[in-house]
Structures are given as C-alpha cells and as structure tokens.
Amino acid sequence: MKLVYTGKTKDVYALDNGNYLLKFKDDCTGKDGVFDPGENSVGLTIEGVGDVNLKMSIYFFEKVNAAGIKTHYVSADLANTTMEVLPAKVFGKGLEVICRHKAVGSFFRRYSDYIEEGADLPAYVETTFKNDEKGDPLVTKDGLVDLGVMTDKQYEDIKAMTQKITQIVADDLKEKGLVLYDIKFEFGYDPDGNVMLIDEIASGNMRVYKDGKYIDPMTLSECFFA
Numbered sequence: 001m002k003l004v005y006t007g008k009t010k011d012v013y014a015l016d017n018g019n020y021l022l023k024f025k026d027d028c029t030g031k032d033g034v035f036d037p038g039e040n041s042v043g044l045t046i047e048g049v050g051d052v053n054l055k056m057s058i059y060f061f062e063k064v065n066a067a068g069i070k071t072h073y074v075s076a077d078l079a080n081t082t083m084e085v086l087p088a089k090v091f092g093k094g095l096e097v098i099c100r101h102k103a104v105g106s107f108f109r110r111y112s113d114y115i116e117e118g119a120d121l122p123a124y125v126e127t128t129f130k131n132d133e134k135g136d137p138l139v140t141k142d143g144l145v146d147l148g149v150m151t152d153k154q155y156e157d158i159k160a161m162t163q164k165i166t167q168i169v170a171d172d173l174k175e176k177g178l179v180l181y182d183i184k185f186e187f188g189y190d191p192d193g194n195v196m197l198i199d200e201i202a203s204g205n206m207r208v209y210k211d212g213k214y215i216d217p218m219t220l221s222e223c224f225f226a
Contacts, residue, residue, distance in 0.1 A: 008042045009053070009204065015084065019074060024050035024081045028204050028217065041132060050081050052221035053202035057083065060201035063172070064165055071197040072188065088188030088198050092149040094130030095139075095186065097158060099123055099166040102181040104207060118181075123163045150189075157195040158187050165197060173208060176223060178215065181207040 001013040001021060008029060013021040030043025054076060061073035072085040100107055103119045107126075127144065128136040139147075141155045150158075162185055170180040183206040186199035199205075203217035203224070215223065 010050075010200070018087060020085050020087060022083045022085060022200075024054045024083070024200075026050045046218055049204060049217055049221075051078070052218065052225075053200055053204050054078060054081055054083060056202045056221060056224065057200040060165075060169060060172075061197075063168055064197060064201070067164070067168060069161055069164060069197065070194060083200075085198065086190070086196070088190060088196055090186070090188050090198070091144070091154075092129065092147070095144075095149070096128045096130055096136065097162050097185045097187060098126050098128070098182055099162045099185070100126070100182040101166070101170065102179075104181050107182070123166060125159050125162050127158075151193070154189065154193065154195055161187070161195065161197065165201070169201065169206070173224075177210060178220070178223065179209045181209055183207070 001015060003011060004014050004020070005012040009025055009027050011023045011025065013023065015021055026045050026047055026049050027042045028044050028046055028049060029041065031041070033044050055078060057073075058076045058078075061071050064071055065073060072088050074084040074086060076083040100121045101123065103111070103115045103117060103121055107121075107124075108115070108117045126138060127140075128138050130136060139149075141152075144150050144155055145152050165185065166180070166183055169183060173180050185197060185201070185205070187195055188198040189195050203220040206220075208215045208220050210223070
C-alpha cells in the first residue's frame with residue numbers, strides 16, 4: 001500500500017487493484033478540546049472513535065447503497081479500522097455538503113437575526129470549500145458552477161442525494177429516540193462524471209440530540225449500537 005493522503009480523521013492509501021483504503025483515526029474536529037463537526041481543524045482525540053466511526057459508516061453505506069444511491073463503499077475491515085473504496089475525484093480542492101434539519105451551530109450564528117435557535121429547517125443544504133486558512137467559506141450553486149467546480153446537474157444531483165441520505169439517517173436515528181439536527185457529507189465523481197457519496201457517515205460528522213440534550217460522538221455510537 002502507498003500512502004497518498006494524510007487527513008484530519010483518516011489516512012488514504014492506494015491499493016494494487018486500483019481502489020483506495022481509508023484508515024480511520026481517533027482524531028476529531030473541534031476547538032479547545034470540544035468536539036464540533038463544523039470546525040475545520042482537529043480539536044481532540046477520542047480513543048476508539050475511529051472504530052465506531054467505521055462501524056457506523058459500514059451500517060449506513062450499506063443502507064444507502066441498498067436505496068440505490070451511488071457511493072464509493074466497497075468493503076471494510078473492522079479489525080484494522082479500514083474501508084476499501086472506489087476511486088473518485090473530489091470537487092475542486094475539496095467540498096463539504098451540510099444538510100440541516102435544525103438551526104444550530106454556524107447556521108444559527110450567521111442567521112440569528114432571522115431565526116430562533118433550534119428552529120426546524122426543511123432539509124436545508126449548504127456547501128463549503130475545504131480550506132482551513134479561509135475558514136471553509138460558504139459557496140453557492142452559482143459559485144460552484146461559474147468557478148468550474150461542477151456542472152449544474154452535478155450540483156442538483158448532490159443536493160437531491162444529500163437530502164435523501166440525510167432522511168435515511170434521520171429516520172434510523174428517530175427509531176432509537178434520537179433527533180438529527182445536522183450532518184456533513186463529502187461527494188466525488190467517477191470518470192464519467194457521475195456523483196457519488198464518499199468519505200464517511202459517522203457520529204463525528206453529525207449533530208444529534210436526545211430529549212433536547214446534545215449527544216457526543218462516542219455516546220451516540222454507544223446508543224446507536226446498544
């Protein structure tokens with residue numbers, strides 16, 4: 001295996017068969033030792049979080065694939081905390097897609113003049129460029145298309161897929177008495193330009209509440225697989 005990329009929460013290796021291997025780490029995004037899926041830097045290390053993130057990713061990738069939504073997921077090895085994935089190009093230099101069911105976090109900080117904290121949102125989708133120095137700036141559909149990052153159709157595919165996947169996750173959590181406030185995804189595309197979900201679907205990328213109280217990633221994973 002050849003190391004091709006060192007990320008915040010996982011490392012990427014090239015495999016001989018043309019696919020890639022993701023090695024999950026115990027690092028989480030946050031600030032001042034407090035987890036925050038919206039932050040753009042590693043803020044803390046939680047022992048075992050890589051294992052539970054992989055376990056949850058396997059669970060949801062299989063559900064999403066079964067729903068007919070294209071992903072990069074091939075297989076996983078829990079013993080080594082790794083996941084084999086299909087090759088995919090990222091949009092631009094990296095793009096994050098957030099779907100929000102509630103007005104919290106950075107969304108509320110930006111738009112608090114217009115909405116109450118915790119208010120319902122209709123599967124609101126927003127996109128940000130992955131750029132730590134610039135604080136992951138928001139970018140609109142027009143910006144993405146006009147800058148040549150993606151086509152109009154690719155954006156519409158991403159938005160529709162994001163809302164469908166978010167609903168799959170939210171419905172699953174609801175059955176366990178949990179409420180999804182927001183979730184972060186990454187998408188890429190295959191050689192033909194077809195959009196696919198990449199990266200992970202894990203507790204470290206979502207904000208979940210139970211009885212009005214925030215559930216941290218490790219507790220969420222324990223609740224989820226209990």
